[in-house]
Amino acid sequence: MRQLINNFSTMLCSSLLCLVLAGxxxxxxxxxxxxxxxxxxxxxxxxxxxxxxRFIPDTKPVKGQVAGKMAFANIERGTYSIPVERGATVGVNRIEIISNRETGKATQIENSLVKEVTQILPAKYNTESTLSVDVKPGENTQDFNLD
Structure with a gap:
């Protein structure tokens, strides 16, 4: 009897695992x-x-998921480029731009010296971004002239 219960429990757990893995x-x-x-x-x-x-899709959730994913690129010497393989989601995207600079101060953490940085751009371009663009299929060129 004990063996039968153990076999049934094993089969039940295996079946539940298969359902979870299969979604x-x-x-x-x-x-x-x-x-x-x-x-x-x-x-x-x-x-x-x-x-x-960062390009963050500004879409309504579908079945509890955002229909898209965030895309990002480094800005170097005033330019950026995101290839289609890592591209921005087609449609309206919220834009966040971050640029940190060293303050000249440093803090000792354990055995390392960590340089302090500060955000040079106003919050309206990053944490409280008011920027958005409508990304179209194909190649897009989008310049940002921040004041």
Whole structure:
């Protein structure tokens, strides 16, 4: 009898595991289109030397998921480029641009000296971004002239 209960428990656990791994067979991966984006970024009239730009899909959730994914690129000497393989989601995207500079101060943490950095761009371009663009299929050029 004990062996029968153990066998039944093993079969039940195996069946539940298969259902979880298979996703119960009813869910489908959401499809979204990506596009290449490149451009220039300037701040107060000069090219932004270094930074990071993020394209965050501004879409309504479908079945609890955002229909797209965030894309990002480094900004170097005032330009950025995101190839289609890592591209921005087609449609409206919220834009965040970050650029940190060293303050000249450092803090000793354990056995390392960590340089202090500060964000040079106003929050309206990153944490409280008011920037957005409508990414189209194919190649996109989007410049940002920040004041």
């Amino acid at each position: 119960c067979g009813g869910s489908k991966k959401l499809e979204f289109q990506q596009a290449a984006v490149k451009g220039a970024v300037s701040y107060k009239g000069a090219p932004l030397e270094t930074g990071l730009i």
